[in-house]
């Protein structure tokens with residue numbers, strides 16, 4: 001792994017997730033804040049049209065558009081705006097894994113779920129982001145932490161997604177804004193140390209592996225027939241055991257979890273996932289041994 005000299009950070013991949021949007025706008029006015037000795041960071045707005053309208057997207061979800069299917073199909077003219085935008089972003093900062101691609105890209109998101117900070121990483125073999133999480137957990141700012149969640153799957157994006165919540169859509173809260181700004185400062189300090197050749201020893205870390213999604217119960221006509229149970233609300237990353245109540249119907253009946261193993265839900269009652277038919281993401285919790293890291 002060579003040094004990371006070209007780093008980009010996207011705010012507003014979703015146009016109603018305000019921490020990243022106002023942070024990116026702040027950095028565009030104050031680029032020195034992102035400067036480190038060994039590298040500079042390029043901030044940009046992921047989905048300017050959606051940001052202008054303060055909606056998640058205008059044509060289709062940009063965060064589901066960085067796939068070969070959308071990036072390579074011919075003629076962008078009659079395609080949704082986000083297909084055109086995904087290609088622009090891919091051409092400017094990617095393609096992911098190619099020689100001309102930026103070395104690291106942050107993708108800033110908010111969730112309405114009570115998830116705290118969570119970095120979505122491809123897998124435990126992505127050593128740099130795993131070490132970054134660990135550095136933030138044990139590093140110089142003890143009040144900062146971020147959990148690693150592995151497996152982008154449906155959460156496919158252009159970079160490493162940093163999720164922070166809970167924050168309502170279209171709202172900027174100063175406490176979460178400051179937390180995201182501090183997390184990013186800590187992550188950039190980590191990259192600076194990495195570039196300078198710092199030896200990061202091996203460690204063990206708890207990480208969550210995304211394994212699937214749970215839909216809401218539905219009436220035969222497709223409308224949802226129940227809400228997230230009050231005992232599940234806000235319990236992201238906590239164990240869900242067989243028999244635990246997970247939904248409450250509109251007439252007040254409990255619906256229990258029928259799985260046969262303990263899982264760890266996240267994105268519980270995420271506002272943006274109603275249209276995606278997801279009440280929460282299912283995850284498993286594992287300990288991973290991460291080998292040491294040093295720049296070549």
Ligand SMILES: [Zn+2]
Nearest residue numbers: 014017109110
């Ligand atoms: Zn988002």
